[in-house]
Amino acid sequence: MPAYQPEDLDPIERALLGVLSVGLPPSRAAGSDTFRVDHVTAVVVSLAATGERGAHLAEDGVRVTAEFRARLRAAVESLAEKGLVVQQAAGMPAAAGGYESGLQLDLVDPDEHPVVLDRYLSQLCMEHLFNIPAVYPYLMERYSASGEVWRRLRAGGYGE
Numbered sequence: 711m712p713a714y715q716p717e718d719l720d721p722i723e724r725a726l727l728g729v730l731s732v733g734l735p736p737s738r739a740a741g742s743d744t745f746r747v748d749h750v751t752a753v754v755v756s757l758a759a760t761g762e763r764g765a766h767l768a769e770d771g772v773r774v775t776a777e778f779r780a781r782l783r784a785a786v787e788s789l790a791e792k793g794l795v796v797q798q799a800a801g802m803p804a805a806a807g808g809y810e811s812g813l814q815l816d817l818v819d820p821d822e823h824p825v826v827l828d829r830y831l832s833q834l835c836m837e838h839l840f841n842i843p844a845v846y847p848y849l850m851e852r853y854s855a856s857g858e859v860w861r862r863l864r865a866g867g868y869g870e
Contacts, residue, residue, distance in 0.1 A: 729849075
């Protein structure tokens with residue numbers, strides 16, 4: 711398998727891998743679809759390209775457009791072909807950055823939350839995203855909010 715660098719990936723592939731490294735909690739546990747991987751990736755791609763967050767979001771500002779969803783699915787397939795992610799079977803629980811046994815809080819579409827196989831590259835992609843001035847405040851807010859949700863989940867007994 712070739713060694714990939716962030717610049718070898720297309721912008722959606724790079725954004726998706728970076729978002730998967732942020733440590734997003736399951737959106738149902740967080741109580742907000744703004745924690746969905748597809749939503750965060752759409753906002754990041756939009757911010758990186760235009761400086762505006764809503765270019766790939768539907769009118770409600772939460773769901774992603776059908777066009778972006780198709781592009782995201784193509785990116786997941788491309789990353790899977792490169793051996794960088796594995797699509798989860800439908801109905802499997804989504805955990806930040808991979809599968810954790812016992813997490814039954816959020817069942818996701820596997821096209822929107824694959825399991826990362828190359829964590830090093832994923833971390834590089836996250837660092838790349840944090841270096842984009844328009845993306846940094848948004849992604850840092852998602853990171854911080856994710857930490858709060860994970861603390862609440864663990865205080866409630868998750869992971870014991």
